[in-house]
Amino acid sequence: MKLAVVGGGSTYTPELIDGFARLRDTLPIEELVLVDPAADRLDLVGGLARRIFAKQDHAGRITTTTDIDAGVADADAVLLQLRVGGQAARNKDETWPLECGCVGQETTGAGGLAKALRTVPVVLDIAERVRRANPDAWIIDFTNPVGIVTRALLQAGHKAVGLCNVAIGFQRKFARLLDVNPSEVHLDHVGLNHLTWELGVRLGGPDGENVLPKLLAEHGDAIADDLRMDRQIVDRLGVVPSYYLRYFYAHDEVVRELGTKPSRAAEVAAMEKELLAMYGDPTLDEKPELLAKRGGAFYSEAAVDLAASLLGNGGSPVQVVNTYNNGTLPFLPDDAVIEVQARVGHDGATPLAVPALDPLYAGLIANVTAYEDLALEAALRGGRDRVFKALLAHPLIGQYEYAEGLTDRLIAHNREHLAWA
Incomplete structure (x- = not known):
């Protein structure tokens, strides 16, 4: 079995390598x-990756290349974890929206749109190279914004499934609180990428006992603290929202907060510099503790599980992924990409049935899906007017004056990455 990781020079790659080494029976690379x-x-990350494999007695061979075509040749699956423009572009995404009084964040709002515009054309080019190299290869997309990028891939006819670590993070957290094995915890996870709610937490399987009320009653303070939301809000909802919902439920508070501290991109850039220095140490043969602060917890476990299922090598039969709606949420078009529990196998992902959603959640999902329609159109076809319409449609923006100012800033800060600008 051959796997390729595009964006393999990321400082986060050792987390993925560690998972591949530990879970070799599930995914024999x-x-x-x-x-x-x-x-x-790539040299620094590749060297550490080989040392991790060697320490854990993994017999697989690790190679590195700057040539995409050579790297994906004959690959059974390709994982995408790239960041067009690097942390410098992310830093801009997190700062210029604040000038208009809007959230600056790399996956939602104006910053998320900028990332989509930079990323979709690059990902589609890579996917075409994968298809030419091996039409049967699966593409696993971990590149943000995952929902929009995965939709672009699927609409272009690629064998693709999107992956995010939010669900597995909740699963592991709830398992610790319940003192059970994570495999016993199943989530009623519903929504779009970075716009999800845990409507239930079930023990033993998708039809098991819902222990979410017990979790909220006994551990509500800890859960709310992790979300950085008031306990009262979580109790009133009676569900656990993704921490990304804080950008919607406490927008003005978040904008004020972001304006008083360095961007997350600046923090990550400093962390990456330190990590790369560590990776250059020839005696280091395990992922350093600092990597846990980089983000993306449990990504490796989720990636291994998904790849194993898609390649017919076992893996969990039910996983949270990003895939076509196909009637699962009846108020969305079939070709919308949703993030829900799905049955995953060598034929792809099929969402499980979802109960009728409260309008409180369905309304926001429908609104953001409409924005994603316009965002993908802007990413594929370009043009200032398409960017403006996508920004105006986003519920975190929604005002003509804001959309105008943000459109000008987005184009100015991303011109080198936009072929049409």
Whole structure:
């Protein structure tokens, strides 16, 4: 089995490598190729990756290349974890929206749109290369904004499934609170990527006992603290929202907060510099503790599980993924990409049935899906007017004056990445 990781020079890759090494029985990799245009980072990450495999007695071969075509040749699955423009572009995404009084964040709002515009054309080019190399290869997209990127891939006819670590993070957290094995915890996880709610927490399987009321009663303070939301809000909802919902439920508070501290991108950039220095140490043969602060907890476990299922090598039969709606949420078009529990196998992902949603959730999902329609159109076809319409449609923006100012700023800060600008 051959896997390729595009964006393999990321400082987060050792987390993925550690998972591949530990879970070799679930996903028996014979060859792993790390692909990245940044040769200097690739050398450091690749060296540590080989040492991790060696320490854990993994017999798989790890190679590195800056050539995408060479890297994906004959790959059974390709994982995408790239960041067009790097942390410098992310830093802009998190700062210029604040000038208009809007949230600056890399996956939602104006910053999320900027990332989508930069990313979709690049991902589609990579996917075409994968298809030419091996039409049967699966593409696992971990590149944000996952929902929009996965939709672009699926609409172009690629064998793709989107993946996010929010659900597995909740699963592991709830398992600790309940003192059970994570495999016993199943989530009624519903929504769009980075716009989800845990409507239930079930023990033993998708039809098991719902222990969410017990969790909220006994551990509500801890859950609310992790979300950075008031306990009262979580109790009134009676569900557990993704922490990304804070941008919607406490928008003005978040904007004020973001204006008083360095961007997350600046923090990550400093962390990456330190991590790369560690990776250059030839005695380091495990992922450093600092990596846990980088974000993306449990990504490796989720990636291994999904790849194993898609490649017919076992894996959990039910997983939370991003895939076509196909009638699951009846108020959305079939080709909307949703994030829900799905049955996953070598034929792809099929969402499980979802109960009728409260309008409180369905309304916001429908609104953001409409924005994502316009965002993808802007990413595929370009043009200032399409960017403006996408921004105006986003519920975190929604005002003509804001959309105008944000459109000008988005184009100005991303011109080098926009072929049409």
